[in-house]
Amino acid sequence: MAYEVEPPKYVRLAQTIQRRIEDGTYPPGTRVPSENQLVQAFGMSRPTVVRALELLKRDGWLESRQGFGTIVRGRPEVVEQQDRRGREALERDESQASGRLVEVGEAPVPVRIASALGLPGRATVLVRRFLLEEDGEAVELVSSYFPAGLVEGTQLASLEVLSGSVREHLEARKKVRFDHVTERISARLPEASEAELLGMPDGVPVLSVLVVACDASGQALQVSDVLLPADRQELEDTYRLN
Known part of the structure; x- marks a missing residue:
């Protein structure tokens, strides 16, 4: 590809x-x-x-x-100072981050991830899941999905944490260039495995930030689902008015 x-x-x-x-x-x-x-x-x-x-x-x-x-x-x-979850997910150095890699492997692509990646519904993708922790408490679960054609020749399928960010790794290994990110924020109840990893009680929703990272042509290179416990989050943004 x-x-x-x-x-x-x-x-x-x-x-x-x-x-x-x-x-x-x-x-x-x-x-x-x-x-x-x-x-x-x-x-x-x-x-x-x-x-x-x-x-x-x-x-x-x-x-x-x-x-x-x-x-x-x-x-x-002001735009440069904004806290962007998508940029953090792409540029986080796993070897230096406070947390752990909890899952790496191939899996059927979820419907909304397939749509974002432009893949057929029965496709298989690589999932790389990282749990961020602060003072021993889980604060964020990042599930990143990669099309099979982009994984070959990389260390993304390794169970070892990356030395550097996913973005740096892919740009160096695959000669691709990340150009822009779209973030879609929604709320939902977590799956049982997600709630367990985040240490959440039953009935508490999560904020889902779906991060779609594309090249300049609009081709999605990576999609990350960033889950934040809704009872521990407050989102704030500052922007100019024309």
Whole structure:
């Protein structure tokens, strides 16, 4: 299975504009070139330009001001400071983390994981399950699922903890590049094995953060189900208003 692909045009354009913001070509507080100017400058279609600008607005690099057009905000500091479960799951060094690897093995892919990975319902995936602990108490259970084609030639199937993060390991061994993450948060009752690992009493729900990590083409490389005991969690986010 091929994973090394060129990012979509709108992503490449957004990255170019980001670099120009960072190098001072488009200073904070100034207007970015108009859509027409960007179309002419980069030889891209208007829909591509519009999509790139919307991506930059969503991520906090730009903002629309009535009567002024699209204004440069600069590097989005608040976004960088946010606590992201997905990034933690991808970049956690297992050998240094406070916890233990509780399960590694092949298993039938759960329905919602299959959908996220783009796999048929009867496919088999590798599951790697890590339990995080603080002061002897279980605080988070991370179940990571990998398509079979991505596991070959890696140490993901090993019962030993990784020296470094899953992201570093896959990018080095498989020459793939993680580009973006989508997080979906829901609440549910844990399965019996999950409740036991987390030390939870009957009837207490968990928060499930489904982390879908993709390359630039949108192909999912890894899906992690991060379970947090709902009675021990408080989620907080800080963001700007346009």
